[in-house]
Amino acid sequence: MTSGFHEGELAVQRRAGVADEASRLAGMLDDPDLDGAIGGFLAERDVAVLAARDADGRLWISPLVAAPGFLDAHGTRLHVHASPAEGDPLQALPDGQRVGLLAIEFARRRRVRVNGTLTGAGGDGLTIAVEQAYGNCPKYIQQRRLERTAPEGPRTVRRSSALAAADITLIEAADTFFLGTVHPARGADASHRGGTPGFLRVDGGTLWWPDYPGNNMFNSLGNLASDDTAALLVVDFDTGATLQLSGTATVEWTAPGEPGDDGGTGRRVRFTPDRVVSGSVALHADDVGRYGRNPPLT
DSSP states (O other): SSSSSOOHHHHHHHHTOOHHHTTTTTTGGGGGOSHHHHHHHHHOOSEEEEEEEEESSSSEEEEEOSSSEEEOEETEEEEEOOOOOOOOOTTTTOSEEEEEEEETTTTTTTEEEEEEEEEEEEEEEEEEEEEEEEEETTTTTBOOOEOOOOOOOOOOOOEEEEEHHHHHHHHOOOOOOOOEEEEEEEEEEEEEEOOSSOOEETTEEEEEEEEEOOOOOOHHHHHHHHHHHHEEEEEOOOOOEEEEEEEEEEEEOOOOTTTOOOTTSSSEEEEEEEEEEEEESSEEEEEBBOOTTOOOOO
């Protein structure tokens, strides 16, 4: 069950009225060949995010940062010469599980998703037997030229079960976050979300964001239609502060155009966190170029 759309994706495509359009993209999910353009793109990257489960089975999405070349892809194998940082929820993650990886280049607004089985995890990094690898469009990627920075002392990590005031401030200023979802058979997937600062809202103990028009594949929303497990990673690219959230999410169908439906799709996702990890990543960017078609907040 590794090719074509699964039942959750198909259900969301039908409800959104885009099943015919999505069917033309089903070939993107066929068996991958990493020796071509996708492998070359991965080899040039120095930033990726990984969605996987920790030793207790909880889903998280974590940053991976290293020198270009750390994503070494050949055939259907991806060797990741890096691991989640000390104190990260996915440090020492168990192998044998289905994982999702997203490699992204903010400067040229390009990204590639990689899904497969983690066959090795140790001191020399991770090895993934890849089942799907495909590019996504540049929509909603805020343009940045990221620089890897030297860590300033030991990494400080705070763990809790609820959002703190500083967490809410980071969320409400974000123009980018990463979403981890999971399907019962196909496993974890990592995706990108971007928009006008403030598009990720805090509503009491939950977060929500409008779903924008995209490629109509509905990989993330399709996963949520089958399994509500979800995880978020929010990064402050000015300071390197990170916020990792693990919990559940549901797709809400609303009247198109109502307040908060910034993209006019009549869809939003509501996320309920039950584990919170605040930390940092060795990244910095001075400037940001907003994606020209970010929907305005409503």
